[in-house]
Amino acid sequence: MTATLIDMRPAAEPAAAPERPSLIGLDRAGLGAALAAAGVPERQVRMRVAQLWHWLYVRGAAGFEAMTNVSKPLREALAERYTLARPEIVAEQVSADGTRKWLLRFPARGAGRPVDIETVYIPEEGRGTLCVSSQVGCTLTCSFCHTGTQKLVRNLTAEEIVAQVLVARDRLGDFPDAATPAGAIVPAEGRFVSNVVMMGMGEPLYNFDNVRQGLAVVADGEGLALSKRRITLSTSGVVPMIPKAGAEIGSMLAISLHAVRDELRDELVPINKKWPIAELLDACRAYPGLSNARRITFEYVMLKGVNDSLADARELVRLLKGIPAKINLIPFNPWPGSAYACSDWEQIETFADVVNRAGYASPIRTPRGRDILAACGQLKSASERMRKVEREALAQA
Known part of the structure; x- marks a missing residue:
């Protein structure tokens, strides 16, 4: 199976209709x-x-x-x-491994252009994970992340967050009486969208209110009914918001760690200059409900010659002592213009052995969707923030 691109745009763009508020995403x-x-x-x-x-x-x-x-x-x-309209699906890409990526277009909010975001579906044995975006672009400029090269345009609304889940379930045939596309790779049993991860474009904790409301709708037991144990919020380390997320959202937590020394993490994840590793890990230790049954996932991208030494592995174990944790080792997913290379597979396995022997689960994440730039750290859209003069001109028009 080779990667395919399905252009979802109509032959002629429909005339713009007066904007009605949507009921999607409301509590x-x-x-x-x-x-x-x-x-x-x-x-x-x-x-x-x-x-x-x-x-x-x-x-x-x-x-x-x-x-x-x-x-x-x-x-x-x-x-x-009111409207219940879904966002426009500009394009749908299907990877050779069955991963699907949708380029979704949302209408202008106020005086601005329509915006595009990417949402990714990853089918696996026994589950299907939907990677949901929280912002158009990102403010964090993590040096290894493609999304970080796109300046923040705006936050997504609760409606737009929930709509990503609805679009995925529409397209996969995951609602009653809906058809699954021929040849689609989906779990053999149960729901096709069984897990949601806030790991797409943006930093969820910089859009807290909308993410909280959107995930509350996704978790509601009389609707989409995804257990909070199957919803994971990933943050690069907005330390003051971590306890609030635990108390008010209550999902599983993932931390984009990627380095064990502040001087390196300052480069890879610049938010570390504001909240360094020690403060971040203190917030993790105090995360509400933390237990061996409700562990924090630490994400660690493997960069050749940068953060993949055995000394790094041993320091990672030392730093996480006392935190119920799982460490996801992520082979670096290349993107155009990146300055990094993926660690050699043998080195990744040796790194994982050090962490495993210390008693931590340390799975190596299988790269998915690389051929359609749908893998971790590869998401990006072409949307840009309008300049003030452009917004004013559009508002007058």
Whole structure:
């Protein structure tokens, strides 16, 4: 199987429609307020919220007309005021290994251009993991990461975060009565999207409120119903927000560590200059609910001759002492213009042996989707922040 590119754009771009707010991504209180604004009597709001929640997140309805147990007048009233539209899928790429990457386009928010982000689906034995973006671009400029070469354009909304999950389930046939694409690689049993990782474009803890609300919708037991044990939030180390994430989001936590010395991590992950390794690990030790059953994952990209020595492995073990942890060793995924090379496979295995002998699970992550730039650290879109003069001109127009 070779990589394929499926262009999802229509032959002619549709005319822009007046923007209606979406009901996707609202919490139950927000959805209730929207229904009340559409004329639903107060005594019916709770029941109608439950109906719509089921249609949106269990049935995967993309339009109000599908909601057959909702009266026609109410469906029409909702359609006049709101939308359930998915983002535009500009392109879908399918790797030789079955990994899928979608380039999604979201409409302009306020005075600005539409923006593009990438979302990746990774099928594995017994599970399917969706890598979700939280921002358009990134502020962190990690030197080994392709996303870091794209300046931050804006945060994604809760709607846009949840919409990535809905698009994946649409395209994979993971909703009732939906068809799975011919030849698609998906788990043999259970849900096709069984795990969500906030590891796409952006730093989730710099978009905390929207990420919290979006993940609450994803975890809601009467909708998409993904267990918080199957949702992982990855951060480069925004230390003050880590306890807040544990208390208010409650997902699994992953830390992009990548170095065991501050002087090197300052270069690889520049946020380390603000919150160095010792402060980051103190925050990890205090993460709410931390236990052997709820370990923190430390991500460590293997860079040849940079951070892959046996001395680095031994120092990694020393640093993590007392933290229930798993260490994911990530072979570096090259991208155009990168200054780094991937460690030799033998060196990665030797590094892993040191960590394993110290009692830590240390799986070597199999590179997935490299042929479509869908692997860890490779995501990027062409969206750019508009200059002030451009935004003002567009607003006037």
